[in-house]
Amino acid sequence: MRHLLSTKDLAREEAIVILDVAEDMAEVAGREVPRLPALRGKTVVNLFYEDSTRTRISFEAAAKRLSADVINFSAKGSSVSKGESLKDTAQTLAAMGADAVVVRHPASGAPDVLARGGWIDAGIVNAGDGTHEHPTQALLDAFTIRRRLHGAAARGHGLDGCRVTIVGDILHSRVARSNVWLLTALGARVSLVAPATLMPVALDRWPVELGYDLDAAIAAGPDVIMMLRIQAERMHDAFFPNAREYSRQWGLDDERMAALPERSMIMHPGPMNRGLEISAGAADSPRSTIREQVANGVSVRMAVLYLLLSGAMEGKA
Amino acid sequence: MTKRILIRGAALADGTTTDILVADGLVAELGAGLSDAGASVVDAAGLIALPGLVDLHTHLREPGYEHSETVLTGSRAAAIGGFTAVHAMANTSPVADTAGVVEQVQALGDAAGYVTVRPVGAVTIGLGGTQLAEIGAMAQSRARVRVFSDDGKCVSDALLMRRALEYVKTFDGVVAQHAQEPRLTDGAQMNEGALSSELGLTGWPAVAEEAIIARDVLLAEHVGARLHVCHVSTAGSVDVVRWAKARGIPVTAEVTPHHLLLTEDLALTWDARFKVNPPLRSRDDVDALRAGLADGTIDVIATDHAPHPVEEKESAWSDASFGMVGLESALSVVQASLIDTGVLGWVDIARLLSSAPAAIGRVAGYDRGIAVGAAAEFTLVDPSASREFSTEELRGRSVNSPYLGMTLPGRVMMTVHSGYPTVVDGEVVATEFVAAAAAESRGFTRG
Numbered sequence: 001m002r003h004l005l006s007t008k009d010l011a012r013e014e015a016i017v018i019l020d021v022a023e024d025m026a027e028v029a030g031r032e033v034p035r036l037p038a039l040r041g042k043t044v045v046n047l048f049y050e051d052s053t054r055t056r057i058s059f060e061a062a063a064k065r066l067s068a069d070v071i072n073f074s075a076k077g078s079s080v081s082k083g084e085s086l087k088d089t090a091q092t093l094a095a096m097g098a099d100a101v102v103v104r105h106p107a108s109g110a111p112d113v114l115a116r117g118g119w120i121d122a123g124i125v126n127a128g129d130g131t132h133e134h135p136t137q138a139l140l141d142a143f144t145i146r147r148r149l150h151g152a153a154a155r156g157h158g159l160d161g162c163r164v165t166i167v168g169d170i171l172h173s174r175v176a177r178s179n180v181w182l183l184t185a186l187g188a189r190v191s192l193v194a195p196a197t198l199m200p201v202a203l204d205r206w207p208v209e210l211g212y213d214l215d216a217a218i219a220a221g222p223d224v225i226m227m228l229r230i231q232a233e234r235m236h237d238a239f240f241p242n243a244r245e246y247s248r249q250w251g252l253d254d255e256r257m258a259a260l261p262e263r264s265m266i267m268h269p270g271p272m273n274r275g276l277e278i279s280a281g282a283a284d285s286p287r288s289t290i291r292e293q294v295a296n297g298v299s300v301r302m303a304v305l306y307l308l309l310s311g312a313m314e315g316k317a
Numbered sequence: 318m319t320k321r322i323l324i325r326g327a328a329l330a331d332g333t334t335t336d337i338l339v340a341d342g343l344v345a346e347l348g349a350g351l352s353d354a355g356a357s358v359v360d361a362a363g364l365i366a367l368p369g370l371v372d373l374h375t376h377l378r379e380p381g382y383e384h385s386e387t388v389l390t391g392s393r394a395a396a397i398g399g400f401t402a403v404h405a406m407a408n409t410s411p412v413a414d415t416a417g418v419v420e421q422v423q424a425l426g427d428a429a430g431y432v433t434v435r436p437v438g439a440v441t442i443g444l445g446g447t448q449l450a451e452i453g454a455m456a457q458s459r460a461r462v463r464v465f466s467d468d469g470k471c472v473s474d475a476l477l478m479r480r481a482l483e484y485v486k487t488f489d490g491v492v493a494q495h496a497q498e499p500r501l502t503d504g505a506q507m508n509e510g511a512l513s514s515e516l517g518l519t520g521w522p523a524v525a526e527e528a529i530i531a532r533d534v535l536l537a538e539h540v541g542a543r544l545h546v547c548h549v550s551t552a553g554s555v556d557v558v559r560w561a562k563a564r565g566i567p568v569t570a571e572v573t574p575h576h577l578l579l580t581e582d583l584a585l586t587w588d589a590r591f592k593v594n595p596p597l598r599s600r601d602d603v604d605a606l607r608a609g610l611a612d613g614t615i616d617v618i619a620t621d622h623a624p625h626p627v628e629e630k631e632s633a634w635s636d637a638s639f640g641m642v643g644l645e646s647a648l649s650v651v652q653a654s655l656i657d658t659g660v661l662g663w664v665d666i667a668r669l670l671s672s673a674p675a676a677i678g679r680v681a682g683y684d685r686g687i688a689v690g691a692a693a694e695f696t697l698v699d700p701s702a703s704r705e706f707s708t709e710e711l712r713g714r715s716v717n718s719p720y721l722g723m724t725l726p727g728r729v730m731m732t733v734h735s736g737y738p739t740v741v742d743g744e745v746v747a748t749e750f751v752a753a754a755a756a757e758s759r760g761f762t763r764g
Binding site for chain 1: 506509510511513514515516517518519520522586588628631632633634635636694
């Protein structure tokens with residue numbers, strides 16, 4: 001694996017390898033000294049053009065547990081926001097000897113441009129680009145679902161037959177896009193629930209079912225319900241009338257949670273708007289995987305960095 | 318320099334073979350076996366002679382954006398593309414919204430001498446969309462502006478558009494509308510459809526173009542004014558224009574070469590050379606545009622040549638500028654998409670790229686094509702040539718061509734403007750020679 005830019009072009013077998021390696025990494029996390037020497041001497045740069053403390057520290061923890069050197073480059077408020085181009089920044093990082101660049105960017109496709117520009121030789125990991133993809137989030141979601149379903153015997157499994165419902169602002173969600181491709185590649189059946197304003201156009205080619213009615217989706221008894229963050233400011237662009245109506249129609253409140261089957265997992269990529277798309281009761285219930293998702297994020301990102309930098313999946317993806 | 322040029326054995330667009338004798342800026346004689354006395358002779362066997370191409374939609378960037386293009390460099394790009402006249406769009410800095418700016422642009426064009434530069438005047442002051450520019454002053458200036466456009470921006474205010482259509486009619490001009498409903502395209506990055514949904518790029522829906530064209534043809538009908546629609550890009554737009562023409566509304570429409578050949582899936586490369594406004598559309602749209610040319614719904618092909626420096630394209634897609642250079646590649650792309658596919662013949666191309674745009678822009682001397690006594694404005698094309706298009710083929714200042722690395726048919730071997738050559742043996746004639754010939758030609762015309 002040279003880069004991790006999207007889940008769209010990730011085959012089932014490749015995804016399972018990543019998830020299996022993440023299981024190994026999770027075991028390391030349980031040790032007294034949760035550290036491996038695997039990436040000693042390698043330099044990982046976190047290049048963040050958007051604020052995202054959660055994702056950045058998750059990647060930082062992952063790289064450090066593999067003994068890599070970590071450079072955090074917050075492009076916001078730096079030379080970059082003063083007009084330095086992606087190209088110049090890439091060349092700077094190349095000159096510093098970066099082996100991998102973890103990039104978060106507000107523009108869709110920016111990691112692809114870095115990977116294809118020929119300005120830097122490092123492996124590129126997409127840590128969220130615009131409204132395009134967020135592949136490590138989808139991988140950690142898949143990892144979390146697989147662990148809940150199969151426990152310690154998760155290795156080698158896909159998510160065959162698992163029914164996942166993703167609810168909310170699909171249009172603006174890179175998490176939703178990455179999950180649609182990855183979860184379906186792993187054999188899950190994905191449905192999307194949102195008001196039509198927040199559904200991307202022309203989804204007939206996506207391997208998903210579409211619906212507007214959250215109560216109907218809950219009545220169908222999904223194995224997983226994944227709530228997406230909704231930005232209240234979207235109402236100013238007429239995506240929905242106001243937060244109250246959104247919450248009433250598409251929020252996971254206590255009543256709707258009670259209507260879910262006992263086995264249903266409740267997921268959220270964070271950060272949450274408690275009381276808007278998810279109630280405190282739902283977020284804090286034992287069915288919620290939200291804290292596991294955070295812990296699993298480190299294991300999955302360790303796996304990705306390891307596979308990228310150790311050459312273990314050379315020639316793939 | 319009353320230099321005579323004898324073109325030996327060229328094929329005209331209709332397939333007949335002829336010699337062409339150029340003298341004193343005019344086509345002096347046509348026919349076989351013309352005398353070469355005192356003339357420099359060009360062997361045109363296997364070449365097609367087309368009337369000089371007229372671009373209704375060019376961005377020359379001067380004044381203000383000389384790092385992208387100048388009137389001179391853009392004129393050289395035009396000449397190597399077979400053009401002898403271009404309309405320079407108004408979105409310069411300062412905007413071409415006064416007589417002073419349009420006269421300056423025209424003077425720069427005259428001095429360069431490669432093509433006739435016809436400045437386009439802005440419809441509204443500063444392209445701001447709120448107050449009419451001094452259209453009368455521009456029309457009556459030395460530049461005699463006849464095409465008015467806020468291109469790059471849509472005249473979206475319905476009342477202002479109505480008034481512009483009426484007021485421009487007063488001066489025998491035409492409003493060339495950049496049809497783009499601004500609210501429907503806020504932040505738009507590519508054609509709205511399945512692919513924009515997948516890539517997470519904000520969509521530019523077809524309806525944003527079609528709704529403005531529908532409104533404007535009805536306004537044009539209501540006030541009895543001419544309307545020209547820039548760079549039509551969707552199947553629905555072709556339908557609306559077809560309906561308007563059937564109704565007798567005086568509307569003309571243009572399409573760009575890139576919308577006739579390229580499709581939206583090039584966005585999958587994330588290469589911003591393929592980012593253009595209006596965006597590349599679907600295969601169905603491309604087919605509808607070709608059909609619109611074939612049935613006469615679309616009147617002209619215009620390049621929308623839009624130069625940008627490298628740094629404005631070497632970035633993430635949504636941070637990059639819209640636009641592609643197109644003068645140098647236009648005829649090859651037209652050949653690839655229309656001739657080699659059997660959609661149209663060279664006679665049609667001569668109309669779409671020469672007489673029709675000249676008529677819309679009120680450019681004199683193009684109504685008869687290559688004819689005895691007409692101004693010597695023509696280009697010789699080798700249709701059997703095939704070349705891998707590269708930056709080597711470009712003669713403007715910018716290299717943001719979407720065709721780099723593609724193999725394209727056809728090649729311009731010679732261009733003659735005002736009776737003197739601007740391209741010889743497939744290469745642009747040196748700047749000082751052309752400038753001198755142009756000066757002499759102006760003196761000759763005056764004398």
